Amino acid sequence: MLRAQGRAVHQGDSGWVPVFVDREQSISLMSVGFLLEQPDEALVWRGPRKNALIKQFVSDVAWGQLDYLVVDTPPGTSDEHMAVVDALRPYSPLGALVVTTPQAVSVGDVRRELTFCRKVGLRVIGLVENMSGFVCPHCSECTNVFSKGGGEELARHAGVPFLGSVPLDPELTQSLEDGRDFIQDFPDSPAFPALSSIAQKILSETPVGLS
Numbered sequence: 001m002l003r004a005q006g007r008a009v010h011q012g013d014s015g016w017v018p019v020f021v022d023r024e025q026s027i028s029l030m031s032v033g034f035l036l037e038q039p040d041e042a043l044v045w046r047g048p049r050k051n052a053l054i055k056q057f058v059s060d061v062a063w064g065q066l067d068y069l070v071v072d073t074p075p076g077t078s079d080e081h082m083a084v085v086d087a088l089r090p091y092s093p094l095g096a097l098v099v100t101t102p103q104a105v106s107v108g109d110v111r112r113e114l115t116f117c118r119k120v121g122l123r124v125i126g127l128v129e130n131m132s133g134f135v136c137p138h139c140s141e142c143t144n145v146f147s148k149g150g151g152e153e154l155a156r157h158a159g160v161p162f163l164g165s166v167p168l169d170p171e172l173t174q175s176l177e178d179g180r181d182f183i184q185d186f187p188d189s190p191a192f193p194a195l196s197s198i199a200q201k202i203l204s205e206t207p208v209g210l211s
Contacts, residue, residue, distance in 0.1 A: 002029065003179035009034045014062040028064075030057050051083035058087040068094075068206070075109055077116040085120050094206045095123035098160075101131045102150040110151075114158050125163075125205055127155040128198055132165035135190050142167055142190065161205075164198045167191055 007019040009030070018028035032043055032053070045053075063069065069091075071084055085093070096117050100110040110127070117124050129151025133142040145168065155162035169191040175182040183192060 001176045001179055002027070004029055004031075004034075005039070007034060012062055015060045016056075017062055030061050047079045051079060054080060054083040055087040058091075075113070077112055081116065082120070085122060093122065095125040097125050097128065097163075097202065099128045099130050100151045100154065102129060102144075102147045104150065107150040107154050111154060111158070114154075114160065124158075124160040125202060126161035126198075127151055127158075128163050129165040131168050134168040135170075137170050140190060161201070163201050164194055166194045166198070 002021050004019050004021060009016050009019060011017070016030070018030045019034060021027040021029065033039070036043070069088075071088070073081055073084060096113075098110055098113055098117070100106050114124060114127075116122075129149075131146055132144075132148055132151070134145045135142050148165075151165065152162045167190055169186075169189055171186045171189050172182055172191045174180075175185055182189070183195075186192065
């Protein structure tokens, strides 16, 4: 999505130097993928080793001065999630942004993730419903392929902010797969106002200046 394939991480005076996406070095990345010799290589590690690497990604990377540090985690409430929370706790994390799809199975999983956040004392910034309808590339009509409203109803029952719904959009999917700037390439896409509104709500709820 960010055209960072094949990039390498190297050791600097202050720790691992992350991969920078742009010349201005405004966005930096760290991923296990940068540490693998082959892109198709599987990482077969047990819990303690994975948890140690997660802590290293927080404490041993030369992040520098940050506005925001975003940690993308897989679905679930596993040891990795606990390791992330424990590693970030000394830095007072701003909270969790939780994403679901409208189906009941996904909503059930995310309900457990909200319970996890409460148990570990992690504030929920808000909940987003992804894949909320399919936007036809020809007529722009939106069809609710996976039902609709499951995320909003969950947010209401859980007492957390509902930030919005993002429709399935072939243009968004293609731009991500090609590593292109969706906002510049498809400003008229129905997904654009949804994403923009969600981003503005997140920014209004979280102070800038994470060090």
